[in-house]
Amino acid sequence: MQLQSRKKLANGVEMPILGLGVYKMTDRDETLAAITKALQVGYRAVDTAALYYNEAEVGEAIRHSGVPREEIFVTTKVWNSDQGYDNTLRAFETSLKKLNMDYVDLYLTHWPVADKFVDTYRAIERLYDEKLIRVPGVSNHHQHHLEQLLASANIAPVVNQVEVHPYLSQQALRAFCAEQHIAVTAWSPLGRGGVLTDEAIQQIAEKYGKSSAQVVLRWHLQHDILIIPKSVKAQRIEENAQIFDFELTAQDMQTLDALNQNKRFGQDPDNFKFDF
Numbered sequence: 001m002q003l004q005s006r007k008k009l010a011n012g013v014e015m016p017i018l019g020l021g022v023y024k025m026t027d028r029d030e031t032l033a034a035i036t037k038a039l040q041v042g043y044r045a046v047d048t049a050a051l052y053y054n055e056a057e058v059g060e061a062i063r064h065s066g067v068p069r070e071e072i073f074v075t076t077k078v079w080n081s082d083q084g085y086d087n088t089l090r091a092f093e094t095s096l097k098k099l100n101m102d103y104v105d106l107y108l109t110h111w112p113v114a115d116k117f118v119d120t121y122r123a124i125e126r127l128y129d130e131k132l133i134r135v136p137g138v139s140n141h142h143q144h145h146l147e148q149l150l151a152s153a154n155i156a157p158v159v160n161q162v163e164v165h166p167y168l169s170q171q172a173l174r175a176f177c178a179e180q181h182i183a184v185t186a187w188s189p190l191g192r193g194g195v196l197t198d199e200a201i202q203q204i205a206e207k208y209g210k211s212s213a214q215v216v217l218r219w220h221l222q223h224d225i226l227i228i229p230k231s232v233k234a235q236r237i238e239e240n241a242q243i244f245d246f247e248l249t250a251q252d253m254q255t256l257d258a259l260n261q262n263k264r265f266g267q268d269p270d271n272f273k274f275d276f
């Protein structure tokens, strides 16, 4: 089934192109229902973080889904206040316990905390060596952060998860990551919903008989960007997965590319306030 389409990462692991993001899912029943629905309609990846306080629900929904654990790709992240070498190892153990799993597929440094992110990544490399994670990665790393890591890493980060959507296309960072064989996952792939009322996107959507969300997700796909849209609504979870049955023309891709305005809905990693 196409829905389970996976991308082969630099270390040979296959990661589903589409996953469910679960940020802001704090209500237990709502979280369980959303993940269950996603798995039912073919999603095979879930993106959580220690920060989201729902790792336990992610684990529970997966265990009760009937889908074998090894078919599902679970991402979690070490939060900023837990960074540094020893703290990261401890934070990972806590996440693993909450997930109630014996390994995590992808473990990420959530943000590049100055003076800590290099040591944080060293701990992630150790977890990879110990086979407790299948893929080592980072999030919110600009090119200069990656260059700093690459200078000392034994294993280059395999994934960088950053904010990407048509208003923030991250072309330069994506090109650098491609050169370094680092896969890019888009967080807020729908711009937190903020790009969906764009007139140009709506016009393209109408032409294909698709929704704005589907067109935006398809734009990511055609740029080889992994996606983790979040929704708690069953109908939208399904809608966001129906993106494998049409193709945007080169001209429509160009129109969408031209919407870039370097506009962030989240924070800039260089100005992030690590105060929560």
Ligand SMILES: NC(=O)C1=CN([C@@H]2O[C@H](COP(=O)(O)OP(=O)(O)OC[C@H]3O[C@@H](n4cnc5c(N)ncnc54)[C@H](OP(=O)(O)O)[C@@H]3O)[C@@H](O)[C@H]2O)C=CC1
Pocket (backbone or CB within 6 Å): 020, 021, 022, 023, 024, 047, 048, 110, 139, 140, 161, 162, 186, 187, 188, 189, 190, 191, 192, 193, 196, 211, 213, 214, 228, 229, 230, 231, 232, 233, 236, 237, 239, 240, 266
């Ligand atoms: N590494 C990092 O620092 C970060 C990682 N992330 C990850 O990325 C995931 C996705 O990003 P997120 O910030 O949640 O934003 P998204 O771009 O995924 O947008 C989510 C918003 O769009 C709405 N939505 C979803 N589908 C549709 C649709 N088909 N039509 C209309 N509205 C829709 C959702 O509402 P509703 O739920 O009501 O449907 C929600 O308000 C997060 O959940 C998290 O896992 C996010 C931020 C930072």
Ligand SMILES: O=C1CO[C@H](CO)[C@@H](O)[C@@H]1O
Pocket (backbone or CB within 6 Å): 023, 049, 051, 110, 266, 267
């Ligand atoms: O993952 C995340 C969810 O969104 C938060 C608010 O923008 C981010 O800070 C965080 O990185």
